[in-house]
Amino acid sequence: MDSTAHNFKKNAAGALNDAQLQRALAHVPRGFVKKRADAADALPEFERLRDQGRDIKNHVLEHLDIYLEAFEEKVVEAGGYVHWATTAEEARNLVVRLCLDREAETVTKGKSMISEEIGLNAGLEKVGIEPVETDLGEYIIQLRGETPSHLIAPAVHLNKDQIEADFRRVHTELPEERNLHEPASLVHEAREILRDKYLDADVGITGANFLIAETGTSVIVTNEGNGDLTQILPKTHIVIASIEKVVPTLEDASTFVRLLARSATGQEISNYTTFSTGPKRRGDPDGPNEYHVVLLDNGRSSMLGTEFQDMLRCIRCGACLNHCPVYQAVGGHAYGWVYSGPMGSVLTPNLIGVDEAGHLPNASTFCGRCEEVCPMRIPLPRMMRNWREREFEKHLTPFTIRRGLGVWAWFAQRPKLYQRVTALASRLLKWRAGSKGRMKNVPLADGWVKYRDLPAPQGKTFQQMWKERGNV
Amino acid sequence: MSESKIKVGLFVTCLVDIFRPSVGFAAVKLLEDAGCTVEVPEMQTCCGQPAYNTGDRKTSKEIAEKTIRAFEPYEYVVAPSGSCAGMLKKHYPTLFGEGTGVQSRAIALADKTHELVSFLTDVLEVKGVDAQFGRCVTYHDSCSGLRELKVHKQPRKLLSSVAGLELREMSDANVCCGFGGTFCVKYPDISNDMLTKKMANIEASGADVLLAGDLGCLMNMAGKLKRDGSKIEVRHVAEVLAGETLLPSIGEGED
Numbered sequence: 001m002d003s004t005a006h007n008f009k010k011n012a013a014g015a016l017n018d019a020q021l022q023r024a025l026a027h028v029p030r031g032f033v034k035k036r037a038d039a040a041d042a043l044p045e046f047e048r049l050r051d052q053g054r055d056i057k058n059h060v061l062e063h064l065d066i067y068l069e070a071f072e073e074k075v076v077e078a079g080g081y082v083h084w085a086t087t088a089e090e091a092r093n094l095v096v097r098l099c100l101d102r103e104a105e106t107v108t109k110g111k112s113m114i115s116e117e118i119g120l121n122a123g124l125e126k127v128g129i130e131p132v133e134t135d136l137g138e139y140i141i142q143l144r145g146e147t148p149s150h151l152i153a154p155a156v157h158l159n160k161d162q163i164e165a166d167f168r169r170v171h172t173e174l175p176e177e178r179n180l181h182e183p184a185s186l187v188h189e190a191r192e193i194l195r196d197k198y199l200d201a202d203v204g205i206t207g208a209n210f211l212i213a214e215t216g217t218s219v220i221v222t223n224e225g226n227g228d229l230t231q232i233l234p235k236t237h238i239v240i241a242s243i244e245k246v247v248p249t250l251e252d253a254s255t256f257v258r259l260l261a262r263s264a265t266g267q268e269i270s271n272y273t274t275f276s277t278g279p280k281r282r283g284d285p286d287g288p289n290e291y292h293v294v295l296l297d298n299g300r301s302s303m304l305g306t307e308f309q310d311m312l313r314c315i316r317c318g319a320c321l322n323h324c325p326v327y328q329a330v331g332g333h334a335y336g337w338v339y340s341g342p343m344g345s346v347l348t349p350n351l352i353g354v355d356e357a358g359h360l361p362n363a364s365t366f367c368g369r370c371e372e373v374c375p376m377r378i379p380l381p382r383m384m385r386n387w388r389e390r391e392f393e394k395h396l397t398p399f400t401i402r403r404g405l406g407v408w409a410w411f412a413q414r415p416k417l418y419q420r421v422t423a424l425a426s427r428l429l430k431w432r433a434g435s436k437g438r439m440k441n442v443p444l445a446d447g448w449v450k451y452r453d454l455p456a457p458q459g460k461t462f463q464q465m466w467k468e469r470g471n472v
Numbered sequence: 473m474s475e476s477k478i479k480v481g482l483f484v485t486c487l488v489d490i491f492r493p494s495v496g497f498a499a500v501k502l503l504e505d506a507g508c509t510v511e512v513p514e515m516q517t518c519c520g521q522p523a524y525n526t527g528d529r530k531t532s533k534e535i536a537e538k539t540i541r542a543f544e545p546y547e548y549v550v551a552p553s554g555s556c557a558g559m560l561k562k563h564y565p566t567l568f569g570e571g572t573g574v575q576s577r578a579i580a581l582a583d584k585t586h587e588l589v590s591f592l593t594d595v596l597e598v599k600g601v602d603a604q605f606g607r608c609v610t611y612h613d614s615c616s617g618l619r620e621l622k623v624h625k626q627p628r629k630l631l632s633s634v635a636g637l638e639l640r641e642m643s644d645a646n647v648c649c650g651f652g653g654t655f656c657v658k659y660p661d662i663s664n665d666m667l668t669k670k671m672a673n674i675e676a677s678g679a680d681v682l683l684a685g686d687l688g689c690l691m692n693m694a695g696k697l698k699r700d701g702s703k704i705e706v707r708h709v710a711e712v713l714a715g716e717t718l719l720p721s722i723g724e725g726e727d
């Protein structure tokens with residue numbers, strides 16, 4: 001997927017002025033936040049589960065090679081294949097090749113962020129294969145030629161009337177006078193259309209929420225059951241997953257399942273949690289004849305051992321997006337690439353470079369809400385700061401900011417001089433404000449006064465007054 | 473008696489020093505009323521967050537070292553700001569190499585540093601204050617104080633002891649106001665969106681005074697309220713707790 005992350009500021013301004021989008025985004029804090037809080041409160045061991053989840057992932061990341069090899073061995077034992085891809089392009093070509101070799105015309109797809117990361121749909125279309133998204137949200141944005149704007153709610157940026165208009169535009173074979181006002185009628189219509197696609201598909205592609213090393217199993221978690229039909233009905237099932245998805249045991253997977261649903265939607269467990277191990281065995285009533293897993297690295301292994309390793313604990317629950325006031329303000333597309341919100345602000349520069357995505361870790365107030373709710377206790381603000389440090393070292397920080405900071409820092413390290421300058425500044429600003437107590441215009445403070453007045457100082461600094469009172 | 477008093481070094485914070493010394497004096501009064509002697513080391517400037525949050529680690533360290541030295545003589549260090557206290561308490565120790573001498577000094581500073589209101593309630597075990605304020609107030613939880621230092625109940629507890637004061641909680645009191653230090657000037661449009669949502673919650677609370685424990689957030693919110701012509705007064709919580717509410721509120725003049 002092409003990135004517009006470098007355009008974050010412009011993207012954000014556009015998003016803020018988009019009334020339709022702002023209406024849709026208003027649902028994010030109202031829905032997800034309370035549900036998560038209630039679910040967390042209702043489970044006495046929730047905080048302990050978070051510690052456990054963090055520890056399991058930390059352990060895996062220290063021994064990633066071992067667990068990945070163990071996973072591969074078990075997949076092969078179960079009659080499946082594992083393919084390793086270093087880059088997005090490699091992964092895309094691999095999947096496209098697998099589909100072409102099976103003379104696939106239609107491919108159904110469960111929800112997968114890795115698919116977005118490797119630009120799979122475009123790759124398939126290029127060789128004449130029709131990819132059909134079966135997750136309702138993904139289906140909607142596919143109709144619109146858009147990308148997901150949220151990890152678990154890809155169409156959260158849309159309102160119902162927009163979706164209705166899209167269905168009417170695309171589903172021309174259906175009677176025009178049909179009633180599509182209720183959300184349920186939209187769901188029903190999409191189901192009807194997708195039903196045939198499931199049966200037509202030659203290959204089913206899904207992501208994986210977890211890969212279990214102990215058993216060679218891939219796990220998907222959905223609420224619509226679309227993933228199951230996608231992976232069971234076609235002859236071939238291809239799983240695309242990034243390498244950090246591996247967990248040691250079934251028992252561990254259950255820890256994550258408990259954390260994931262609560263953090264994501266506030267459910268105790270998602271409607272469907274599906275475990276796939278290898279292709280159909282003799283005696284199985286259904287299942288694919290072939291089972292492939294494509295394991296994508298795409299820069300992740302180079303995060304190991306760096307200050308960004310903790311990011312690889314992420315289970316893509318979306319809680320950090322839901323709670324982020326910046327995400328709530330601009331939505332996911334403004335971030336310009338696959339991942340958005342706080343997790344995107346840390347991950348994206350790792351995957352596509354900080355030169356391209358340097359804005360993202362800067363566009364945060366460090367309010368810390370993301371870390372507070374992250375089930376994996378990922379220190380997101382700390383890592384955003386790490387990116388700022390790298391940018392500062394690489395001289396990517398804008399010159400005006402560097403210079404301003406330099407002048408300020410020079411004074412801040414010379415307290416005597418600093419106090420004379422601050423005393424002067426306090427007096428001048430007070431004088432400038434006059435009797436009003438605030439200013440509408442202040443030189444060098446455009447960003448501030450664009451939307452707010454600058455409250456005036458009281459006229460003397462604390463240090464001055466403290467001395468005047470006879471203190472030393 | 474005075475020998476047995478607790479010796480506190482006041483970390484004034486750069487914003488209070490320049491913009492609102494009255495908050496510093498309110499802090500001094502609260503600390504003295506609670507039995508402390510307060511000193512204000514002259515060698516302090518700013519905690520270094522502007523550098524730290526811009527990614528300038530070298531400058532952050534240099535400023536931190538100066539602050540560490542300036543406050544070494546004190547039993548406790550108290551700041552009328554969750555954000556600056558959080559910087560000293562949670563971030564200074566991470567600036568220096570594990571096990572170095574300067575890191576152990578940073579940790580020593582961290583251990584004795586507190587945000588003003590939580591110091592009063594949690595360390596000095598102050599149960600109430602001798603102040604009066606017959607107004608209806610709402611309280612905004614600034615992010616660093618709330619999440620890094622767990623300051624939430626403490627200001628509410630002391631405010632409940634102020635005679636005549638009524639506290640009306642706003643919704644989303646714990647959501648960022650959009651200040652974020654340099655964030656608000658680097659991304660003014662996004663900051664404004666956050667600020668606008670905060671304003672709506674403040675107004676909807678029905679309170680006529682807005683309080684918080686961090687001057688950065690307060691200036692941000694006061695600047696917006698005043699730009700929009702709101703009559704809501706904005707003050708640092710320390711001013712109300714100290715009963716020092718005669719000076720014009722933040723962003724208001726003498727007339």
Ligand code: SF4
Pocket residue numbers: 151263313314315316317318319320321343370373374375376377378
């Ligand atoms: S960073 Fe944490 S909160 Fe955000 S998506 Fe990943 S696991 Fe969820």
